[in-house]
Amino acid sequence: QVQLQELGPGLVKPSQTLSLTCTVSGGSITTDYYWSWIRQPPGKGLEWMAAITYSGSTAYSPSLKSRTSISRDTSKNQFTLQLSSVTPEDTAVYYCAIEALGSWGQGTQVTVSS
Secondary structure, three states, rough: EEEEEEEEOOOOOOOOEEEEEEEOOOOOOOOOOHHHHHHHEOOOEEEEEEEOOOOOEEEEEEOHHHEEEEEEOOOOEEEEEEEEOHHHHHOOOEEEEEEEOEEEEEOOEEEEEE
16 A cells, blocks of 8 residues: 655745655556645645656646746655745645545645744
8 A cells, every 4th residue: 555655844935945855665657557646734724736647747826836836856756845935824834745645645744834
């Protein structure tokens, strides 16, 4: 069974770049599936942000595309999200997930505050 684990900084200052890493176990990120980042701001619904496929192709939410970059390290079986120019509105729980399998990490809380 594929398991995902997010790692994030916890607290980021406004205007900085947020970097999140998802470590995958029990399966390879190069074998199959779309590997996604999804977030949930406090009191709001889930927001899909970006995905990278097993072949390395990428897709982004139009509303976040200008600030978002997704990449992967196949040697570590990890994929990473970077979100630039963060504001307090980017405060959320961030999840990595394989939506097709319904497999999600536990989520990592990120707060943007000075």
